[in-house]
Amino acid sequence: MFRVLxxxxxxxxxxxxxxxxDYGTKELxxxxxxxxxxxxxxxxxxxxxxxxxxxxxxxxxxxFRVQLVPDEQNPNQYRPGLWFGGHGAGxxxxxxxxxxxxxxxxxxxxxxxxxxxxxxxxLSDGGLGNTLYLYGTTVGETGSVSPFDTVPLIPNSYSYPxxxxxxxxxxxASFSSGRALATVVQDGDQNIVSAFIGDQGVTPSSPYTxxxxxxxxxxxxxxxxxxxxxxxxxxxxxxxxxxxGDSERILANNxxxxxxxxxxxxxxxxxxSDRTIAVVATRAADNRRVLLRSDGxxxxxxxxxxxxxxxxxxEFFAPAINDAGMVAFRAKDANGQAIYVGDGVELKRVIGxxxxxxxxxxxxxxxxxxSSDPIFSGKPAINARGDVVFIAGLYPxxxxxxxxxxxVFVAYAEPVIDDxxxxxxxxx
Numbered sequence: 322m323f324r325v326l327x328x329x330x331x332x333x334x335x336x337x338x339x340x341x342x343d344y345g346t347k348e349l350x351x352x353x354x355x356x357x358x359x360x361x362x363x364x365x366x367x368x369x370x371x372x373x374x375x376x377x378x379x380x381x382x383x384x385f386r387v388q389l390v391p392d393e394q395n396p397n398q399y400r401p402g403l404w405f406g407g408h409g410a411g412x413x414x415x416x417x418x419x420x421x422x423x424x425x426x427x428x429x430x431x432x433x434x435x436x437x438x439x440x441x442x443x444l445s446d447g448g449l450g451n452t453l454y455l456y457g458t459t460v461g462e463t464g465s466v467s468p469f470d471t472v473p474l475i476p477n478s479y480s481y482p483x484x485x486x487x488x489x490x491x492x493x494a495s496f497s498s499g500r501a502l503a504t505v506v507q508d509g510d511q512n513i514v515s516a517f518i519g520d521q522g523v524t525p526s527s528p529y530t531x532x533x534x535x536x537x538x539x540x541x542x543x544x545x546x547x548x549x550x551x552x553x554x555x556x557x558x559x560x561x562x563x564x565x566g567d568s569e570r571i572l573a574n575n576x577x578x579x580x581x582x583x584x585x586x587x588x589x590x591x592x593x594s595d596r597t598i599a600v601v602a603t604r605a606a607d608n609r610r611v612l613l614r615s616d617g618x619x620x621x622x623x624x625x626x627x628x629x630x631x632x633x634x635x636e637f638f639a640p641a642i643n644d645a646g647m648v649a650f651r652a653k654d655a656n657g658q659a660i661y662v663g664d665g666v667e668l669k670r671v672i673g674x675x676x677x678x679x680x681x682x683x684x685x686x687x688x689x690x691x692s693s694d695p696i697f698s699g700k701p702a703i704n705a706r707g708d709v710v711f712i713a714g715l716y717p718x719x720x721x722x723x724x725x726x727x728x729v730f731v732a733y734a735e736p737v738i739d740d741x742x743x744x745x746x747x748x749x
Contacts, residue, residue, distance in 0.1 A: 341647065341662055341669040342707050342734035348409050349680050350375075350383050352715070354726025361726065362681040363411050367391040368402065370712075374699030375729050377710040378431035382407035382460070384440045385712075385729060386423040390416050403427065403442060403456060405464075407731075415456055415466050421446050426699065430484045430539060436460050441469065441482035441490060453479045453492065471505045474514050483537040489515065489564075491537040498522040500532045502543045504564050516543070516564050534589040534639070536598070540564065544592040546600075549577065559586060559600055561617065571598055571617040575605050582606065583613075589639035591648075599623070599642040601635050601650075610635045612650055614642065614665060621665035623648045631668060632661070638700040641709075649703040657688075658696040660711050660732075662703065671701075671709050671732045677718060682725055685715045690722055698727060707734035 352362040353369050360366035368390050375385035383406060390402035390413055401423040402413040417423065422445045430439045436459050445451040453471060458464025469482075469490055476494035483491050489506040499522020506513040520529045531553040533546040541564035550556035558573035575581040583602040590600035597616040604611055604625075611625040612635055624632045633653045640650040649662045649671070659673030672678070674696055676687045688696055698712035709732045715725035 341664055341667055344662075344669065344671045344709070344732040345735060346733045346737050347672065347678055347730050348733065349678075350406060350409065350411055350710075350729040350731060351385075351404060352681060352726055352728040353387070354724065358724050358726065359682070362728075363406065364404070365390055365402075365413060367396060368413075370698075371727065372698055373712065374426040374702065375710045375712055376427060376429045376702045377704045377708060377731065378429040378438065379433075379705040380407065380431060380460075381704065381706075381708050381731055381733070382429065382431065382438060383411065383710050383729065383731060384427050384429050386425075386427055386442065387413065388422070392419055401444070403440065403466075404729075405438070405440065405456070405458070414458070414464055417444050418446065424451055425480050425482070428483050432486075432539070438464075439484045441484050441492075443479050443482065445478075450478045453482055453490070455484060455490075470507065470512060471503075472512055474503055474505055474512075474517070476501070476503075481535055481537070483539075485537070485539045485541040485564075487541075489541055491516070491535075491541050491543055491564075493532070493535050496523055502532060502535050502545060502562060504537075504541050504543070516541070516562065518543075518562055518568070520547075536590055536592040536639070538592050538594045540594065542592065542596065544571070544590060544598050546586050546588060546590065554585070557586060559590060559598060559615075561592075561596060561598070563596075569617055571615050572600070572602070572613070572620065583611075584608075587637060587639070591640050591642045593642045593644050595644065597642065597644075597646070599640040599648045599650075601637075601640065612640060612648060612663070614646060614648055621646075623663040623665050624650070624652070624661065624668060631655075641701055641703040643703050643705050643707065645705070645707065647703060647707050649701040649709050651697055651701065657692075660697065660701050660709065662707065662709065672711065672713065672730075678715075678728075678730065680715060680725065680728060682717070684718045685725055685728075686718050686721070687713045688716060688721055689714045690716065690724070708732065709734075 356367040387402040389399040392398040400416040403415040440456040443451040453469045491504045499520040501519035504516035531548040535545040537543040559571040584605040587601040612623040636651040657674030660671045
């Protein structure tokens with residue numbers, strides 16, 4: 322682990338000035354399909370997931386939620402599952418109760434120079450609320466799951482949790498009256514609410530009429546789109562909330578800042594491990610969607626929509642960003658849906674409609690039998706090296722009328738790291 326992490330650091334340092342990596346090697350991590358078709362791969366037969374996103378850490382370890390895992394005693398009943406693995410191997414490491422739900426996509430926190438991985442998730446029993454849990458493991462050993470206590474803060478439900486330093490958890494808290502962004506530090510026998518940013522429904526003195534989908538990092542910084550207007554849409558900005566510090570404007574639309582070239586922003590965004598965000602905006606001048614990277618001082622356009630250019634459309638899913646300034650995002654090009662990585666200098670196509678890819682069943686193509694159906698599930702994620710995890714529909718090469726389900730893949734940034742140690746960790 323330590324050898325690979327050191328290699329990651331060296332590669333990241335070079336990425337800032339180097340060209341974007343190639344993505345010639347793509348590896349299947351898991352695959353789900355209808356049991357009448359086949360048993361899937363690295364999942365219990367009959368497992369199913371859809372409309373989810375996977376996350377990836379700097380050692381290319383992957384986690385994602387599986388909505389339906391057949392109960393071992395009664396395969397006609399289903400449990401939610403948490404999948405963890407990497408480098409072509411992995412398994413369900415936790416299952417909830419029958420008919421429960423892991424109702425948020427999961428994230429991985431892997432502290433530098435350690436063998437430890439943390440994956441927070443939320444579990445619902447079918448009611449209106451949910452409970453916050455934390456899975457922790459030393460890679461290669463059996464992990465454990467425990468509830469994450471946030472008392473005295475008790476929201477109706479949690480969403481978008483991320484574990485950070487000092488064992489603290491950042492998340493969006495939903496109450497009957499509104500939303501808040503929060504960070505809770507577990508300190509011995511007591512919890513400390515180190516950050517709480519509510520909208521006007523929760524905190525009447527708040528300037529925010531609405532708080533949109535947040536992104537947080539290991540330093541417990543949270544970034545989110547916030548609204549100031551009663552319509553929750555016309556006056557908006559992207560704001561950063563450092564833990565224990567004053568919040569900062571990163572970007573504003575042209576209602577709040579007449580000098581801004583942007584009229585609006587998508588509802589979700591991505592935050593790197595420090596202070597830089599990636600978000601999709603709409604330019605006021607031509608009403609075209611554009612992908613931005615910004616730290617509040619310098620803003621770079623990573624990609625913009627051009628009906629006759631490379632990027633024909635940018636899809637309404639959050640991008641992903643790493644500390645080298647590489648941004649992964651879902652788009653459409655001349656061939657259809659695709660995933661790209663850009664850094665403000667160049668764009669690299671990672672994978673797209675019709676591309677050939679190797680799977681456990683043989684050579685496949687990325688796509689669906691119906692051209693109107695989405696090819697990809699959820700949003701991509703990117704790690705420090707530039708490895709990208711994505712989920713895509715599959716069919717056997719040359720026959721899109723046959724169903725091979727959906728696969729979770731990692732597209733490795735070249736050169737590919739030695740993955741033997743990780744594959745061995747997940748072999749049963």
